[in-house]
Amino acid sequence: MKLVYLVLDGVADRPGDGPTSLELSSHPALDELAKRSKAGLMYTIGKGVAPESDAAVISILGYNPHEEYTGRGPLEAVGAGLSIREGYEVAFRANFATIDPDTRRIVDRRCGRNLTSEEARELARALDGAELGVYNAYARVVATVGHRAVVVIGSRDFRLSDAVENTDPAYSKQGYVSVAKPTFEPFVARARPLEDTEEARRTAELVNAFTELSISVLRDHSVNVKRSKEGKLPANAILLRDSGGRLPRLQPISEKFGLSFGAVAEMPVEIGIARVLKMDVEAVPPPTGDKKSDYRVRLEATKKLLEKSDAVYVHLKGPDEPGHDGDLKAKVESVEAIDAYYVSPLLDLIEGEDIAVIVTADHATPYTRKSHTDDPVPLILYSPNLHHDGVERFTEKECSKGSLGVFQHGWEMLPKILEVLRGGR
Numbered sequence: 001m002k003l004v005y006l007v008l009d010g011v012a013d014r015p016g017d018g019p020t021s022l023e024l025s026s027h028p029a030l031d032e033l034a035k036r037s038k039a040g041l042m043y044t045i046g047k048g049v050a051p052e053s054d055a056a057v058i059s060i061l062g063y064n065p066h067e068e069y070t071g072r073g074p075l076e077a078v079g080a081g082l083s084i085r086e087g088y089e090v091a092f093r094a095n096f097a098t099i100d101p102d103t104r105r106i107v108d109r110r111c112g113r114n115l116t117s118e119e120a121r122e123l124a125r126a127l128d129g130a131e132l133g134v135y136n137a138y139a140r141v142v143a144t145v146g147h148r149a150v151v152v153i154g155s156r157d158f159r160l161s162d163a164v165e166n167t168d169p170a171y172s173k174q175g176y177v178s179v180a181k182p183t184f185e186p187f188v189a190r191a192r193p194l195e196d197t198e199e200a201r202r203t204a205e206l207v208n209a210f211t212e213l214s215i216s217v218l219r220d221h222s223v224n225v226k227r228s229k230e231g232k233l234p235a236n237a238i239l240l241r242d243s244g245g246r247l248p249r250l251q252p253i254s255e256k257f258g259l260s261f262g263a264v265a266e267m268p269v270e271i272g273i274a275r276v277l278k279m280d281v282e283a284v285p286p287p288t289g290d291k292k293s294d295y296r297v298r299l300e301a302t303k304k305l306l307e308k309s310d311a312v313y314v315h316l317k318g319p320d321e322p323g324h325d326g327d328l329k330a331k332v333e334s335v336e337a338i339d340a341y342y343v344s345p346l347l348d349l350i351e352g353e354d355i356a357v358i359v360t361a362d363h364a365t366p367y368t369r370k371s372h373t374d375d376p377v378p379l380i381l382y383s384p385n386l387h388h389d390g391v392e393r394f395t396e397k398e399c400s401k402g403s404l405g406v407f408q409h410g411w412e413m414l415p416k417i418l419e420v421l422r423g424g425r
C-alpha cells in the first residue's frame, strides 16, 4: 500500500460564522473522494491553540510539538538553505511590512501582499551582513517568498538565546509554539527577554538594534521609492517572530512509522520540516498566478515520489492566503482550483491502485477571522481496502459525522490512521 497525505493549508473555516469556503465551493473530486472515505475532525495541536503552520504540520505528521520543538525560525532558515551556529545565532521568521516610521504603527504586516520576491531580495541584500554595532554582532537576511524572509542574528564572540519575544505583534510565543492572536495592537513591538539571562537580554538588545537599522535602511530604498510612486505600500520595516537557536532533534519519520516518506513542498517552512524529518523532498516553485500549471507541477512531483516512497506528504498553500485576507471569493476559487487541477487528476492516478489518500488541513484560517484559529479541521481517509462512512461532501460539517470521530491532538492522527490502514477495516 502507498499513501498520499494531502494538506490544504488553512482550508477550514468556522461553521458557526456562516457558510464555509468548503460549503460554498464546487469541488466534485474532493466530494467523490469523501464519499469513498472514512471521515472525522481534528484539532491540529489542541483545543485553544490557534497554531502557525510550522508546529501544526509537525503535529499532524505525528510529533508532539510541546515535547521537542525549537520554533519556526530555524525551520524557515533550513528551508531557505541557511544553517545556524548553535549558541551564537538565533533564527527568526521575518515579514517585510509597512509601518509609519515615526510612530511605529503597522499599516500592513504584509505590505499589501504585492511585494514581489525579486523586490524582497533586493531589500534583503541592503541589510544582509549588516553589523549591529554591539557584541560583535551581525544580521543575515534572506528573502524567501513574497513578503516572507528569514533573519539570523548572530554574534562572533557572545552567546545568544532564543528566549526573546516577537516584534511582530500578530503572534505570541508560547514556549516554541507560536499562537495567532485574534486581535492585536498594530505597533512594532520591542523585543523583551523571556528569561532572566545575559544571553536573552543581549539577544533582545540585538533584535531591537536590527529593527531600528532595518527601518532606517529601508526608508528611502529605491525599491520603496518606486513602490510609493506606483501607489503601492513601501516595505519599510521587518517584523520578527518565532525565534529558535537550533533545529529540533526529531526522529526521522521513516524510522518512526516504518514507511519511507517523500514531500512535495512549496514554502520554505514546509521544505524545512521535510528536511528535518529526513523526507525525500521535491521542492516545487512557489505558487504563481497560473494555477493549472502550478498544480500540474505538484502532481508530477507527487507521481515521481510515489514511485520511490511509501508515503508522500503534499502541502498546498492555496487557501491560507485568501483566508488571511478575508477574501471569501478567492478562498472559494482556490479550493476549486485545487479540486480541478490537483485532486481530480489524482483520482485518475489512484484508480485501481492500492493507494490510500488522506486529505486534511494544518489549521483553520477562517475568512471571517483573517487569522489562524483553533477550530478543528476536516479529515478524510480513503483506501480501496476500507469501508467508507458515506459522508456526502468534504466539508467541516459532513466530516463531523464520520467514524474517525474528533482527534483532540493532531499528533494522534497518523499513528491511528496507519493502524486502521494496516488493519484494513
Ligand SMILES: O=C(O)[C@@H](CO)OP(=O)(O)O
Residues within 6 Å of the ligand: 052, 053, 095, 109, 110, 148, 320, 321, 324
Ligand atoms: O506565511 C504566511 O503565509 C502566514 C502564515 O500562514 O504568515 P503571515 O501571517 O505573517 O503572512
